[in-house]
Amino acid sequence: MLQSTKRRLGEQxxxxxxxxDDQLRIAxxxxxxxxxxxxxxxxxxxxxxxxxxxxxxxxxxGQVSIDLSRVICDAxxxxxxxxxxxxxxxxxxxxxxxxQTKLTVAMANPNHLLQxxxxxxxxxxxFEIEVVLAAESDLIRAIDQYYGxxxxxxxxxxxxxxxxxxxxxxxxxQFEYSQPVVRLIDxxxxxxxxxxxxxxxxxxxxxxxRIRYRIDGVLRQIRALHKTYWPAMVVRLKVLAQxxxxxxxxxxxxRISLTLAGRAMDFRVSAQPTSWGENLVLRILDRQNGLLxxxxxxxxxxxxxxxxxxxxxxxxxxxxxGPTGSxxxxxxxxxxxxxxxxxxxxxxxxxxxxxxxxxIRQTSVSExxxxxxxxxxxxxxxxxxxxILIGEIRDHAxxxxxxxxxxxxxxxxxxxHSNSAMGAVPRLLDIGVLPDILSGNIIGIIAQRLxxxxxxxxxxxxxxDEYERSVLQLDTQDVQIYRAVGCAQCAQQGYQGRSTxxxxxxxxxxxxELIARRASFKEIxxxxxxxxxxxxxxxxxxxxxxxxxxxxxxARVVDLSERMx
Numbered sequence: 310m311l312q313s314t315k316r317r318l319g320e321q322x323x324x325x326x327x328x329x330d331d332q333l334r335i336a337x338x339x340x341x342x343x344x345x346x347x348x349x350x351x352x353x354x355x356x357x358x359x360x361x362x363x364x365x366x367x368x369x370x371g372q373v374s375i376d377l378s379r380v381i382c383d384a385x386x387x388x389x390x391x392x393x394x395x396x397x398x399x400x401x402x403x404x405x406x407x408x409q410t411k412l413t414v415a416m417a418n419p420n421h422l423l424q425x426x427x428x429x430x431x432x433x434x435x436f437e438i439e440v441v442l443a444a445e446s447d448l449i450r451a452i453d454q455y456y457g458x459x460x461x462x463x464x465x466x467x468x469x470x471x472x473x474x475x476x477x478x479x480x481x482x483q484f485e486y487s488q489p490v491v492r493l494i495d496x497x498x499x500x501x502x503x504x505x506x507x508x509x510x511x512x513x514x515x516x517x518x519r520i521r522y523r524i525d526g527v528l529r530q531i532r533a534l535h536k537t538y539w540p541a542m543v544v545r546l547k548v549l550a551q552x553x554x555x556x557x558x559x560x561x562x563x564r565i566s567l568t569l570a571g572r573a574m575d576f577r578v579s580a581q582p583t584s585w586g587e588n589l590v591l592r593i594l595d596r597q598n599g600l601l602x603x604x605x606x607x608x609x610x611x612x613x614x615x616x617x618x619x620x621x622x623x624x625x626x627x628x629x630x631g632p633t634g635s636x637x638x639x640x641x642x643x644x645x646x647x648x649x650x651x652x653x654x655x656x657x658x659x660x661x662x663x664x665x666x667x668x669i670r671q672t673s674v675s676e677x678x679x680x681x682x683x684x685x686x687x688x689x690x691x692x693x694x695x696x697i698l699i700g701e702i703r704d705h706a707x708x709x710x711x712x713x714x715x716x717x718x719x720x721x722x723x724x725x726h727s728n729s730a731m732g733a734v735p736r737l738l739d740i741g742v743l744p745d746i747l748s749g750n751i752i753g754i755i756a757q758r759l760x761x762x763x764x765x766x767x768x769x770x771x772x773x774d775e776y777e778r779s780v781l782q783l784d785t786q787d788v789q790i791y792r793a794v795g796c797a798q799c800a801q802q803g804y805q806g807r808s809t810x811x812x813x814x815x816x817x818x819x820x821x822e823l824i825a826r827r828a829s830f831k832e833i834x835x836x837x838x839x840x841x842x843x844x845x846x847x848x849x850x851x852x853x854x855x856x857x858x859x860x861x862x863x864a865r866v867v868d869l870s871e872r873m874x
Contacts, residue, residue: 318347322357332356346418349445374442377401377415377451380568381495383503384460386412389432392456398424401443401451404569405436407503412436415443415451458492462500462532465493469538490541494549498576498591500531502569505806507593507634509576511546513539513586525761525807526634526866536585543580543587550578558582564661565591572596577661594663601643607808609848615813616755620644625752626715628702630727636759636809637724638663641698644722645669648696657698658685674700686710690717699723705741712742715750728868729845730756730814731833734824748825756845757811758866760858763791764799768856777860780872781850791856808857810848810867846872 319333328336328351336350343350351357386402389412395401401415412432416424419440429438443451459465468489497520501509506522513519518539520532547554550563565576575594580587603613619627627644629637642664645655649668660674660682670692674680680688682699683706689697690713701724702708715721727736733754737747768791773781777790793803814837816824823833834842849863850872863869 322351327361328356352445375415375568377443377447379566380451381499382451382455383499383569384496387455387460390428392452394431395452395456398427399445399448400424400428401448401455403441404572407505410437411439413439413441415441415448417443417445417448459489460492460496462493462496465489465496466534469493490538490545494542494545498567499569501593502574502595509591509593511539511542511589513583513588515585518542525804526759527761539586543589546578546589547580550576552578552580557587596664600646600664600666601639603643603647606640606643608811609851611843612811612813612848615753615815619753619815620648622720622752624715624718624720625750626711626721626723627752628733628754629722629724630730630733630754630756631758632726634759635757637757640755640757640809641722641724642666645696645698653695654693655696655698656689656692656694658682658689659698659700682707683710686714690714694719696720696722701725708737708740708742712746712750727756730754730812731830731837734833735830738827744825744827748821751816753813753815755811755813757809758845758849759807760810760849760852760862760866761804762806762808762857763793763859764796764803764805766798767794767796767803768792769794773860780869781853781860782872783854788854790853790860792859792861804862808852810845810852810863812843812845812848814842844871
């Protein structure tokens with residue numbers, strides 16, 4: 310059976326033009342004499358490179374393959390397996406999932422079940438083992454690299470304090486991992502991902518560098534390092550992001566793509582000159598967590614039903630509104646993922662593309678390529694699209710092209726900056742869209758925010774006071790709501806994860822008529838409320854009454870004035 314698998318691999322390599330019939334024949338003869346794996350023999354004979362073999366095996370076995378030069382291993386995972394055992398089994402621990410229940414490892418041959426069994430025995434069966442494919446030469450190099458140096462943040466900082474920084478080794482080279490600043494950046498990136506951060510802030514001050522993570526929408530200071538570390542750190546980050554390391558007086562943008570804890574991660578990097586040096590912010594784009602189903606958006610049953618009605622419409626415009634970091638992109642991607650099929654041509658124009666989606670044609674706005682939103686929409690309309698996603702409506706020209714697409718039989722999704730769903734209407738009027746154009750072409754408007762979820766391990770129940778009872782509109786006296794406390798499980802924050810609160814304004818003929826005659830905000834709101842519209846404040850209060858979040862948290866995120874006595 311093993312022989313037939315190897316024959317299939319050989320035939321696959323011939324079909325791809327990677328080896329010849331003669332080369333396969335020679336390798337099979339060598340295999341009969343040595344008993345080694347066919348792939349290893351092909352590499353040893355010089356007929357294939359390790360990396361080409363890795364990709365071929367990945368396709369042949371249906372196994373995920375990774376390039377270890379673009380991987381940052383988790384120090385916690387490395388500590389689980391001694392170096393001698395890693396070298397003997399040729400297994401490299403890459404990462405642990407946040408719950409520390411699954412261990413991802415890299416192997417050259419995932420069919421070696423005996424090696425996996427030995428690993429499982431060593432870890433006492435406490436982890437589910439996930440195997441990814443890596444080139445054998447990369448594994449040997451990576452094992453020496455990761456086991457030869459200090460990997461913890463504190464250990465690396467001690468190493469930096471006792472040695473000198475070689476700026477020349479910060480660039481890509483075979484010796485780069487000997488430089489502690491390289492490991493420090495890797496360790497910080499891995500730590501931020503492990504903590505569930507959405508952004509990493511590197512902020513130079515007069516005498517130190519502050520490092521903060523944005524976790525669950527709130528900035529949290531993690532480290533404060535001496536200012537002498539920062540020049541080397543910023544060079545390393547710029548090298549990874551392929552930015553100009555010589556330019557320090559102008560803003561720059563870049564992107565880093567890595568594998569962390571066995572998951573493909575992207576970092577959008579922004580450098581901004583300030584009084585004390587360059588300020589760098591990295592937005593973490595986790596492809597795995599960035600794509601949710603509609604059910605995972607945590608909408609109320611009524612709002613989910615409304616959204617599903619809206620996205621079934623064949624033409625028109627659906628708008629999402631909310632401040633930066635309110636989950637608009639995640640919601641849009643969830644909708645696109647839900648409707649995505651071979652029967653639809655879905656095209657997007659984004660600034661920039663955040664998560665690659667199968668089947669969907671995605672384009673980034675680019676000043677260098679002279680591709681702005683207006684030019685991009687005009688070009689997309691010639692590509693026979695069914696659904697169009699426009700990253701943001703910022704001005705009259707973009708709005709005009711977006712509504713033109715909606716009026717000519719396309720379903721258009723976009724975002725807009727306004728404080729509420731109803732506030733989107735005066736915002737569009739303000740940028741010059743005529744009320745006759747608005748009326749009849751907008752399917753619905755969604756406004757959303759993200760609130761922190763209570764840690765279920767330590768939340769504490771209490772009876773609300775009169776003010777809280779009034780805002781929450783509680784009728785009975787024996788109702789209990791919850792406050793945040795803090796424990797080891799939530800890093801003493803009292804909160805873990807975030808939840809969506811939203812309001813959805815589904816437009817109909819009556820509301821369209823009010824918009825067409827430029828009715829006041831008050832008139833539109835009163836009619837919507839009579840039709841059952843639930844505001845952001847209503848949805849946020851629902852989350853408090855359900856015990857999902859706290860009164861203080863919703864007051865921080867949502868304007869509750871409409872419900873105040």
